[in-house]
Amino acid sequence: MQRTRLFAATLILSLQCCAAYAVVSVKSLTANIQKEKNAVDLGNELNSFFKNGGCVLPKELTKKLDKKDKAYIPGELKSILASDLAAEVDKYSGQSVLRVLNTAFFIDTKSRVRQLTLTGAETYTGFDPLRNMDTQANNFAYAMDCSGFLNSSISVAGGISGNDGAIAAKNALETKKSMLAVKASVFSPVALALAPDIGGNLTRRQRISVLYSLSREVRGADPAAPDSTKVSSGRMFPAVWISSAGASSFQGQTTLSGNAGAGIGVLSASANTAGNATFSKSISFSQFDTYIVNSQDIATVDADLKTINETVAQLVNATPNATRVVQVDQSFQVAFDLPRLICQKSWTIRSARTPDVLLPGTVQTADGQSGCEMTIRPAAPLANDETGLVLEAASDLTPELKFVLKAPMR
Secondary structure (H helix, E strand, C coil), X not given: CHHHHHHHHHHHHHHHHCCCCCEEEHHHHCCCCCCCEEEEEHHHHHHHHHHCCCCXXXXXXXXXXXXXXXXXXXXXXXXXXXXXXXXXXXXXXXXXXXXXXCEXXXXXCCCCEEEEECCCCCHHHHCCHHHCECCCCCCEEEEEEHXXXXXXXXXXXXXXXXXHHHHHHHHHHHCCCEEEEEEEEEECHHHHHXXXXXXXXXXXXXXXXXXXXXXXXXXXXXXXXXXXXXXXEECEEEEXXXXXXXXXXXXXXXXXXXXXXXXXXXXECCHHHHCCCCCCCCCCHHHCEEEEECCCEEEEEEEEHXXXXXXXXXXXXXXXXXXXXXXXXXXXXXXXXXXXXXXXXXXXXXXXXXXXXXXXEEEEEEEECCEXXXXXXXXXXCCXXXXXXXXXXXXXXXXXXXXEEEEECC
């Protein structure tokens, strides 16, 4: 309870003191989220990562490096990170960081700050931070294979005996391993759903899923929340990713490996590198450890509940059918690219030619490869001049808003 009160007080203070530029501290926004490590030093974490990343160094070298401060971190990377090495960070392994990115908050009718985690949103399990970096920020990716790590370590240690150096160089060349560090500001999928013009790569379906889950979470936490309720999210989170899951020089990916002879590569994480498959061809996101810099304040994005609900309805109702309507005996099959929570609703059938008339029948739905796959079975044969079917369901956002899908046959 004390921790919750502290979380609320910190958020309220941030919002009151900076009304024109609403900000919130990362630490307060993630206070109630489980982490693998809480409030650790980034420099120490990186030093341990490079020391234990799978590139074996001679004992003579490790003895020298152990006596120096953060000596396993390559000098070039130290220079790039500079003051960030002293930053306080929280560690999330694999995809657990998605809990942070899918977090929002609002002030309820009792003036309490309520934190929400959108476990029902598709971005909770299917959002790739590496494809949603702010390309205007100072991002970078740094890759190093074992040969590069050996060269860097020898330079820091001040040399190594000739025989040991030759053996170590041979072993380094034979070790198919690369270590990667990426620093970037990553958009929250909630922020992208609330304000899609800020950037990122959120799909239409993902946006519907996030906004719909957001509204449901608010109503679930505070059923009396009025339409004017402001819902907020951190715009983006400062993050560092590390992984040693790549093969040597990332199988020749020049955008990361840089100078293959030295085994070191530094590049800007621009749209050309972070926005395509450059990373994912070698390493999947789940193989990364993620560090969120919790000591920073971040800007927020917000919208009122009325706008969120109306946007969901507008997006759903403007969704075209993903497949043509196909008749199989007395039933009709069609698919829409919609999230599962909306797909599984109870749908009624109407005629596109006479939409005021409700047609008896059933609609079965399944979340399949084509999206929301529907099998529509009218109780009676359709008229020969029928132009299509209209499917309708209660939105459960407000009594007035309904979901309406159109499946034209001609």
